[in-house]
Amino acid sequence: MAIRERLSGNEAVATAMKQINPDVVAAFPITPSTEVPQYFSTYVANGEVDTEFVAVESEHSAMSACIGAAAAGARVMTATSANGMGLMWEMLYIASADKLPIVMPLINRAMSGPLNIHNDHSDAMGARDSGWIQLFSEDNQEAYDNTIMAVRIGEHKDVRLPVMVCLDGFIISHSVENIELLETDKVRNFVGEPMAPFYLLDSENPVAMGPLDLPAHYFEHKREQAQSMFNAKTVIAEVFADFEKLSGRKYSYFEEYKLDDAEVAVVVLGSTAGTAKTVVDELRAQGMKVGLLKLRVFRPFPAAELAEALKHLKAVAVMDKAESFSAAGGPIFMDVRSALYDLEARPKITSYVYGLGGRDVRTTDIEKVYNELKEVAATGVVSSPYNYLGVKE
Template identity: 70%
Template sequence: MAKRVSLSGNEAVAQAMRQINPDVVAAFPITPSTEIPQYFSQFVANGQVTTEFVPVESEHSAMSACIGAAAAGGRVMTATSANGLALMWEMLYIAASSRLPITLAAVNRALSGPINIHNDHSDTMGARDSGWIQLYGENAQEAYDNFIMAVKIGEHPDVQLPVMDCFDGFITSHAVENLEMLEDEEVKAFVGENRVAPYALIGQEPVSMGPLDLPPYYFEHKRQQAEAMKNAKRVILEVAAEFEKLTGRKYGLFEEYRMEDAEAAIVILNSSAGTAKAVVDSLRAEGKKVGLIKIRVFRPFPAEELAEALSKVKAVAVMDKADSFSAAGGPVFTEVRSAMYGRADGKIVVSYIYGLGGRDVTTNQIEKVYNDLFSAIETGKYEVYNYVGVRE
């Protein structure tokens, strides 16, 4: 039976780790994810888990240790942020291409430089094409739930891919919220006591693994990896349905908020969705037909489903807490606009960059985005590439 607790996002994810009791956790501290391995190391020291905890000298080493442990057939986890994720870059690709279902708590933080320890999404957006599944969560409850589901998703025989559980640094990681925690036995039953590895370095039928893959086979292996990512979309929904039966909490590829008759909509990620929902409610009270879509699954990208959800609106603003420096819009914007092309044509689709380096986003700023959309609908005039909340 679920129990009501008050925890920060980092504490909630550390508790999920404890409940799962992985074989190996290898980690190196970096703000704002440091608390996750710190809390978990206490569980190890207290004998609450049987996990082998590996303190390493860098994040590159942390992911390297995770790859080795996962290749040996173990259930493996870690946590990092920002520059730490960037230092893992090479190993992120190796983990994914080796088809190793490692679970990573990615606590979103601005990527240097200049150095900044506050929240935006430049770290995980930079890793969006590394081959990892990416789940995003609005609050501590979703960070906890997504982490548990991530294990089951990544280990599914049709997937066998690593998964990032992404949530906002400080805003979610350090803020204490009320949430429902499952009983330890429920979590263990949901994910399974042990990982079942279809292949491993050790065991009854050991295989050898290595990073060298020359032209005769490399392309085919990448094709298999791409197919696994396609399979992940189905598996994510299957795991979510099973989780809903256990908890009553429903998860999809994204959340639609008051979209039933919306003319203007915002697409957004993570904690800012909570602020935007308040604006939606306020504008709805004034009779304005506005809605919101909060993307939960960014990899694999739910292109067809998102296009269908946006097919009846007149204008869409995609709000990115990262800039792609493409001179054409933010990373989520380009994905959304591409998804709509040929499926939901004739819409106004614009990009808004906001909140970089932890800059606050206010309800007034989000209300302005909606007002801009209505102005674009009325006049047909708009800028595609915009910034909100910055001194020009």
């Protein structure tokens, strides 16, 4: 029977980590992720887990310790935010290149500078091509569930990649919501025992990890790494299906909200989806055929599935809580537009960058996007493909 609780997003993630009982957690505090290792270190001190907790002097060292432990065959987790992940930058690529399934809750926060501790997605989007799987959470329940599923996904023999579990700083991390926990024994049965196919401490089958990789082999290793990301799409779907059998909660690459008969729709990820759903309901009550697609899996990017879900629409707006500085729209926008390119009849598409540095996004802001989409659908003309929502120009 599910256990009803009231937890913040950070405590929900830490609770999932406790139930998973990883071999090693190495972490360094940074707002707004600090509570995750803080809660978890309490579980260690109280003897509630068997985990070796490694207190380090920086986030670079945290990821370095995680890499060493995972290479030795351990199940490893950490947590960080924004500039902390920025200090890990070198090691993110090494973790994915060495096929080490580290799970890292990333409590999304704006990257400096200027210094800002509030939420946007610039940290995750900056690392989108680092070789990590990225799962995004709308609320505390999804953050908890994603943390559990991430272990199964990353450790699968056909994947062996690290996983970021993304949740919005303060909006999710520090807000308390009702949540349904699974029993600990069910969580441990679901994730199973760590089964590394090769590891440094296996004296019977010695291996090297992270050696110098010259032109004769580097390309092939990158191709193999890319294949693992292709494989992850299939594995993610399988893990989602198994988790539904366990919990009754259904997940997919994305959530379609009132999208079937919609004429226009917004694509968004993270906690903003909850606000957008309210707007969809209000506009539906006024007779507008509007819908929402909430991305849950950003890497690997579900391009074909997303194109199929959006192909019937007249106009689509993609909302990015990060600036790509490409002068060609936000990062999610560019991937969505690419996914739609091969459709014979493509919906018109526009980019909206919003919420940088924790700027509030209100229902009236999202309603403005839908009203502009309605105009695009009626005229077939996109007058402004690249837009900023809620900025003081």
